[in-house]
Amino acid sequence: MFSQTEENYLKCIYLQLEKNAQSLVTTSVISEQMKTTAASVTDMLKRLSGKKLIHYKKYQGVLLTKSGRIKALSIVRKHRLWEYFLVEKLKFQWDEIHAVAEQLEHVASELLIDKLDVFLGRPKFDPHGDPIPDHHGKLSLHRLKNLSLLKPREKGKVAAVVEQDPDFLKHLERLQIQIETPIKVLDKAEFDRSMTISINGSGTVNISYDIAKNILIGK
Amino acid sequence: MFSQTEENYLKCIYLQLEKNAQSLVTTSVISEQMKTTAASVTDMLKRLSGKKLIHYKKYQGVLLTKSGRIKALSIVRKHRLWEYFLVEKLKFQWDEIHAVAEQLEHVASELLIDKLDVFLGRPKFDPHGDPIPDHHGKLSLHRLKNLSLLKPREKGKVAAVVEQDPDFLKHLERLQIQIETPIKVLDKAEFDRSMTISINGSGTVNISYDIAKNILIGK
DNA sequence: AAAAATATTTAGATTAGTCTAAAAATAAGT
DNA sequence: ACTTATTTTTAGACTAATCTAAATATTTTT
Numbered sequence: 001m002f003s004q005t006e007e008n009y010l011k012c013i014y015l016q017l018e019k020n021a022q023s024l025v026t027t028s029v030i031s032e033q034m035k036t037t038a039a040s041v042t043d044m045l046k047r048l049s050g051k052k053l054i055h056y057k058k059y060q061g062v063l064l065t066k067s068g069r070i071k072a073l074s075i076v077r078k079h080r081l082w083e084y085f086l087v088e089k090l091k092f093q094w095d096e097i098h099a100v101a102e103q104l105e106h107v108a109s110e111l112l113i114d115k116l117d118v119f120l121g122r123p124k125f126d127p128h129g130d131p132i133p134d135h136h137g138k139l140s141l142h143r144l145k146n147l148s149l150l151k152p153r154e155k156g157k158v159a160a161v162v163e164q165d166p167d168f169l170k171h172l173e174r175l176q177i178q179i180e181t182p183i184k185v186l187d188k189a190e191f192d193r194s195m196t197i198s199i200n201g202s203g204t205v206n207i208s209y210d211i212a213k214n215i216l217i218g219k
Numbered sequence: 220m221f222s223q224t225e226e227n228y229l230k231c232i233y234l235q236l237e238k239n240a241q242s243l244v245t246t247s248v249i250s251e252q253m254k255t256t257a258a259s260v261t262d263m264l265k266r267l268s269g270k271k272l273i274h275y276k277k278y279q280g281v282l283l284t285k286s287g288r289i290k291a292l293s294i295v296r297k298h299r300l301w302e303y304f305l306v307e308k309l310k311f312q313w314d315e316i317h318a319v320a321e322q323l324e325h326v327a328s329e330l331l332i333d334k335l336d337v338f339l340g341r342p343k344f345d346p347h348g349d350p351i352p353d354h355h356g357k358l359s360l361h362r363l364k365n366l367s368l369l370k371p372r373e374k375g376k377v378a379a380v381v382e383q384d385p386d387f388l389k390h391l392e393r394l395q396i397q398i399e400t401p402i403k404v405l406d407k408a409e410f411d412r413s414m415t416i417s418i419n420g421s422g423t424v425n426i427s428y429d430i431a432k433n434i435l436i437g438k
Numbered sequence: 439a440a441a442a443a444t445a446t447t448t449a450g451a452t453t454a455g456t457c458t459a460a461a462a463a464t465a466a467g468t
Numbered sequence: 469a470c471t472t473a474t475t476t477t478t479a480g481a482c483t484a485a486t487c488t489a490a491a492t493a494t495t496t497t498t
Contacts, residue, residue, distance in 0.1 A: 005455065027476055040456055042477055047454085059463060059476060090334040103326045109319045115309040224485065246446055259486055261447055266484085278446060278493060 024061025243280025348379025
């Protein structure tokens with residue numbers, strides 16, 4: 001049985017490793033993500049290490065142990081299932097749900113999360129397109145391309161977003177970009193790496209490189 | 220913004236006052252309900268008093284302030300709405316839900332609880348028959364009689380249960396007694412105050428005084 | 439009225455989690 | 469190689485919440 005704070009740290013480390021599986025996660029990255037001081041992070045890393053949830057090397061960074069990873073996947077599963085519930089059933093907007101799911105994910109009940117999974121029809125992806133681990137911690141992966149790497153005339157559907165900042169998600173909504181939206185690259189400007197894209201086969205819009213790099217495209 | 224522990228204490232005090240509005244709530248009653256020591260209770264009561272949530276007199280007991288009562292009603296509302304959700308939507312048994320709702324009730328989001336209320340069809344009572352306060356803290360009351368006080372040939376429907384101990388609720392299930400079940404008193408034994416009742420107009424069963432006193436009957 | 443029992447509070451200790459400031463380690467620049 | 473900058477850790481302090489043991493207040497019994 002772990003505290004909410006411990007669970008949050010494990011989830012944070014897991015998400016960092018999901019982004020970049022090659023490197024250890026550093027104290028300063030965790031400090032930034034958890035919005036706390038470096039000293040607090042060091043304290044907590046020592047504690048998690050003592051509980052055999054992470055491999056921790058001073059000054060070098062951390063990785064999850066097998067049991068740490070299992071625990072982290074469990075939290076991520078809960079987080080994403082609750083996000084699905086909030087959007088599909090309670091009609092939340094996709095930019096409103098993160099903070100609420102951050103609280104719901106700590107409810108300690110296997111039965112609850114299993115029944116919620118069934119109730120929702122065993123969804124494989126959350127409203128941002130991220131994979132929902134199943135009961136055994138397995139997740140569906142789809143091969144996605146970063147929109148910023150697509151060439152003119154290439155196309156596909158929006159499958160996920162990298163960044164989940166509410167302002168960013170609101171901006172996508174204004175552009176009428178959401179999960180499953182068909183996208184085609186029309187042109188790319190080399191001077192600022194912005195791109196012109198068509199949305200839903202009709203609307204044409206220019207988006208910055210910063211926007212494009214946070215959108216993942218699938219078939 | 221209050222801690223989960225503070226919210227739990229407020230709820231506990233509120234529920235005691237709901238049972239017996241005439242008297243101050245004592246340290247030992249709270250200690251028993253919260254499963255903690257009398258010293259811990261005294262510490263917390265001092266803290267809640269400092270935050271103007273309770274009126275606290277040493278050695279005499281506590282009452283809720285206006286803002287303490289508002290906060291307590293908010294927690295009770297959340298608890299009971301989540302219990303409704305767990306039974307109606309996720310098909311939990313009514314004896315399985317208390318512990319889960321005890322966690323869900325601390326999710327701090329007004330929007331969440333309002334959307335959940337709408338999603339559930341604005342229920343007035345939880346699965347145990349307890350009234351769910353509305354957005355303004357108002358609750359529907361029905362005049363109920365304790366089953367143990369009914370006389371032979373009096374009848375009505377099960378409207379609520381006083382005790383929510385899971386073993387007790389399971390026992391009622393085995394007797395096929397649940398909310399809305401029609402009950403008629405056939406006989407009362409004076410030596411042990413047990414009573415013979417008919418359930419659903421057909422089944423006849425003898426129940427102890429201890430069972431009867433925990434069932435509330437409405438029209 | 440006094441003694442005994444019970445309830446409650448106080449004092450001091452503990453753990454979890456946070457912080458600041460200083461010290462130590464590492465990385466970057468010259 | 470040395471200096472400077474940055475990152476990280478350590479030490480000690482803080483708050484919240486819990487406890488035990490002892491002291492205090494109240495209630496009950498004699």
